[in-house]
Amino acid sequence: MYLAIASDGVELRQPEVVTDLYASYWERLGPDRIAAVLAQHDAGELSEDRQHVMIPVATLRRLAAGRVPEGWDADFEGMLAKARERGWLNEAGDAVQAHLERER
Numbered sequence: 001m002y003l004a005i006a007s008d009g010v011e012l013r014q015p016e017v018v019t020d021l022y023a024s025y026w027e028r029l030g031p032d033r034i035a036a037v038l039a040q041h042d043a044g045e046l047s048e049d050r051q052h053v054m055i056p057v058a059t060l061r062r063l064a065a066g067r068v069p070e071g072w073d074a075d076f077e078g079m080l081a082k083a084r085e086r087g088w089l090n091e092a093g094d095a096v097q098a099h100l101e102r103e104r
Contacts, residue, residue: 001015003022005043009040009041015072018078023044024102025103043056050100055095055097056094083096
């Protein structure tokens with residue numbers, strides 16, 4: 001799954017794929033605009049290095065709701081467990097780190 005960031009909002013694409021998580025943007029968005037869009041849509045925070053987004057787990061669940069197959073919750077929890085093992089989940093366990101990529 002990936003969080004697609006555009007100047008007018010965010011969209012969770014391929015939510016059924018829980019083996020990969022990243023954030024991407026197509027447009028020529030600068031870091032300030034990316035951070036603003038994320039904040040406006042409660043979709044996370046841009047890291048200081050501008051290479052990652054901390055996406056709230058609740059946001060991923062909200063954007064995936066009604067669009068994923070049965071059993072997704074268990075698979076998603078498995079993804080979060082792996083993220084925790086790798087240090088990609090924050091201390092509270094309510095946000096997960098995703099690499100930020102510019103789509104070409």
